[in-house]
Amino acid sequence: MQYNFNEIEAKWQKRWAAENTFQANSNSAQKKFYGLDMFPYPSGAGLHVGHPLGYIASDIVSRYKRHKGFNVLHPQGYDSFGLPAEQYAIQTGQHPATTTKTNIERYRQQLDRIGFSFDWSREVRTSNPDYYNWTQWIFIQLFNHYYCYTSNKAQPIAKLIDLFENEGNKHVNAASDEGVESFNSAEWKSFSSEKKEEILLHYRLTYLAETEVNWCPALGTVLANDEVVNGRSERGSHPVYKKKMKQWSMRISAYAERLLEDLDGLDWSESIKEAQRNWIGKSEGASVKFNVKDHDEVIEVFTTRPDTIFGVSFMTLAPELDLVQKITTSAQKEAVDAYIKASSLKSERDRMADVKTISGVFTGAYAIHPFTQQLIPIWIGDYVLAGYGTGAVMAVPSGDQRDFDFATHFNLPIPNVFEGVDVSKEAYSDKDNGVITNSDFLNGLKIKEEIDKAISAIEAKQIGKRHTNFRLRDAVFSRQRYWGEPFPVYYVNGLPRLIEAQYLPLVLPEIDEYLPTEDGAPPLGRAKKWAWNTSTNQVVSNDQIDEVTTFPIELNTMPGWAGSSWYMFRYMDPHNQDQMASQDALNYWQNVDLYIGGSEHATGHLLYSRFWTKFLYDINEIPVEEPFKKMINQGMILGESAFAYRIKETNKFVTQSKAKDFETDPIHVDVSMVNVSHQLDIQSFKKWRSEFATAEFITEKDGSFLVAREVEKMSKSKYNVINPDDICETYGADTLRMYEMFLGPIEQAKPWNTAGITGVHNFLRKLWKLYHNGEQFEVNNAAASKEAMKTLHKTIRKVTEDIENFSFNTSVSTFMIAVNELAKQKCNSKEVLEPLAILIAPFAPHIAEELWEKLGHNDSISTAPFPVYEDKYIVEEVKTYPISFNGKMRFTLDLSLDLAKEEIEKSVMNDERTKKQLAGRTPKKVIVVPGKIVNIVG
C-alpha cells in the first residue's frame, strides 16, 4: 500500500478540527504546560518556510507534553494591528480590516496544512474590539497608578494624592519626570484642579508629556527607540529626526531595576539577556550640581567617575537643552544659535555617521567648580546626548577619551589627575586601576575608595548625591496612525480625562482616507463621530462638542506593541467579557513554560511584555512577575538566491562559468526556475517578465545556462522565497516538519536547501513500509526480537533526551537509524511498532495517527502515553574496546564488560595485534578505562 500523504494529512487535519482534539482545559487537576509561539503579524506575503521553523519545534514539544500527561495550552492568534495593512490602505483605499482579514485567512490555511496542534478555540486578534477592550483597560490601570520606590511597586494614584495632601511631595519617593516643582501640603491644596492634574501627570505610569521623539516623516508617525535602527525606521528604512511633541509615554524606566535584576532567573539565551542588560544600561555614580556664574541656573551632571572631579576643565551641554538659551552670552549667541540649528537639522543617522568630526561652540558662560571655586567654561557639543543622564557632562579630558578629543580640538586645558600616567597623547580611562593625584582630599587613593570618598564629600557639601542612571528611556506610546487601538481618553481644557472602564471598548471609528488631515492631525482627525459625551457616556458626533458635557477624543492610537505586551495572558481565558482573564485561569496557567521566536524582539516586545507583566502583578491582576520562563530563539532560515549575469547595457545573458569574460550585472532570478544543478529554465525565464522575452543567452557547451547562487535573507524582492504549501503538496507536511528539524540545530541560522528533503521523505516511506507487507497492512502480535527491543529502547532514550534538550535534528537521525535497523531485522512486531508510532507522533503526527488507527485504535494518538525507556533492554554485555597506541586507535577488541582492569589489560596484551604494534617494545604504561578505552604508551 502506497504512503499517500496528501490523503492521510487532509483526513487527520479534518478529524482534529472536527473533534477539537487539542482543546486545552482550564479546570484541570492535571499538571499544565503552556507552549507559545511569538505572536505573528499576518503580512500579505504569507508564510515562507522560515516562519514555521519555530512553530514546528513548539508543536513537537507541545505534542510530546500531551503524551507525557500534561494539560497543554498551545494557542495561536494574530498581532493584527500594524503599519503594513495601513500603508496598503493608503495606497489602495481598502480598509485595513479587510486586508487584515484576508491575510489572516491565508495564514490560517497555511498553518492548518502543516498540522499544528493549536487550540484554535482560543484564537485572539489584537484588532478585535473584544480584545482591545482589555488593552485599553490596562492603559487605564497604568494611568491610575504611579511607581513607589519605597514599596518598590506600582501604587494607586489615590495614595499619591493622599501623600500630597498630607505632606506635599518633598518626601515622596516615586518615579517621576525630571524637574517636578516641589510643594507642601498647603500649597497642594491651594492648587487648581488643572494644576493638580498636571502635577499628577508627572507621576502616572502612562503620561502625556512634551518629549523629544523619533519623528519619521515618511511614515508620518513617531517611533519607539527599538523601532529605530541606525537612525532609520525599522520598517521601510526611512530617515528619522528628533522632534519635540506632546505624546503618551510609558514610564518603563520606573521598572528598570526590576527588569534588570529578574533577568537572572530567566531561562533565556545569554545573548538576549545581555542585549536587555545593555539596553537597560545601568550605571552607578553621582549626580553633581555646578552653579553658573552670574546666573541662578544650576547645571546638574551625571558622572560615573566623581573621583576625577578635580580634573574637570570644561563642561559640555547637549545643544537641545533649554538651559543653553538662558546662559549663552550675547557675544556668543549667534554662534550658539547657528550650531543648534545645524545639529537639529541633522538626522539621527547623520549625527551618528559623524562621530569622528568634533564640533562644539563656547556659550560664553562659566560654571563654578564646587570644590576649587575655579571658573569652568561651558560649551555645547553634540557628542553629548540630550536623552542620556541630564544632557550635560563635566568634562575630564585626562580621564575620558571623548573629553580629551574635544579639549585637544578646541585647545582647552587637560589637567592630569592620575599619578604616574602620561596623558599627553590620550586619556587614561582605565576604570579599575590608577591612583588619583592633584585632587586635594582624594590624593593617593585607589579608584573604588576614592569614588566612595568623593561621593561622601559631594553629599556632605550638598552639591549632589549618589545616583544610579539608566540608559533605558520611557517608551513613546502614541502613534499618528489609524490602524491601532484608540486611547480611551478625551480632553477637557487640554487635559486628558479617561473614559471609565465600564464603557469600553472604545471602538475605532470609520474614516474616509487613511491619511493625516490637512492641518497635520493624525488620521483619526478625519472621523466625524469622535467626541465623548460625559453624560450619556457615548461616542457622539464632533459637532456636539460643547466643552461642557461633550469633549474631543484623543486622535493618536496605540503602537504595535500595546496588544502584544499582554496577549499571553488572554489565551488563558480568551472569551472573558468581564476581565482580561479570570483569576482561576491565571492561577492555573501562570506563565509561558516555553516561548519560541526570533531574537529580533530582544529590546522591544520582550522588554515591554516583561514591564506590563510586572505592572499587572503589582496591581494583583496576575500571579506572576515574568511572562516567559523559558525561551528558545530559532535561527533564521535563509534563502538561496539565484543570479543570472546580464552583459552590461544589453539584453544578453551569459552562463555563470563564462561571466568573467564580460562586464555584467547580476540579476535576481526566481528560484523556482532553477533546478538543483543550478540550471535555469530559459523558456520560463523568458515568460517571467516581458523585458526578458527577447533576451539572448550565451550557454554552456551542452546548451544549459547556469546561474550563480548566494545565501541571502528570504524575501519576495529577492525571488528566493520557498512556500511551505508547495513542499506540503509535493512531499507532505510530515516531511516538511521533519526536514525543517533535520536541517540543523534550531537556534542556528541556515540556508534552505531543498536538495536534502528527499532523504527525509524516503525515511517516512520506509517507516510506512515497516507496517506493511506489500499492499497489506500487517503487524503481528508475536514477541519482538531482542535486537528489535534494543533498537526501540535506544530510540526512546535518545528521542526523550533530545526533546527535553531541544535537539530535534538529532532525533530525526535517531528515527532514521531506528527504521533502518528495524527494516534490516525484518521486525514486524506490534510490541515495537506500536510504541514507535507514538515516539514519532510529535514530529510526524499525520502518519502516526494513520498507523495508530490501523493498529486498531479509535482514539487519536495525541494522548497515548509516551513510551518509557527501560534499561534492561539495552544492557550490553560486550564492549568493543578501541585499543590505542600512544593515543592512536589501531584496532578494536570485543571484551566482556564484567572484566576487571587487570583482566582487560591481560587480554589486550595477549592479542596478536598488540604484539605486532609493539614490535618487541615494552610498554611504559597501559591505561585502561573500563567500558571506554585502552591506551598503550610506549
Added chain:
RNA sequence: GCUCGGAUGGUGGAAUUGGUAGACACGUUGGACUUAAAAUCCAAUGACCAUUGCGGUCGUGCGGGUUCAAGUCCCGCUCCGAGUACCA
C-alpha cells in the same frame, strides 16, 4: 570599539564528563532490476600514499600549551555572523 555567538568532508550536520572524529542525510561513483527511464535495492565515498591483500601518513580556522589521550580544556591570534554604539 564593546558584547555575545560561530568555524568539523563536495554539502547540511553528529560526536556523553576529555576516551574509536565525520553518526544520519544529501551529493557523487559503481552495480542489480528494466527494452529504456524513473522508482527501488546493494556497495564505495575526509585527503594523500600503498594496494593482490595487510596497511601507513595527515586531518576538526591558525600558532602554542596541558594530558596516557584534545573537535572538546588553557593561552595567543585570524576570519565570519548577530547585537550595540559618542551612554559621561
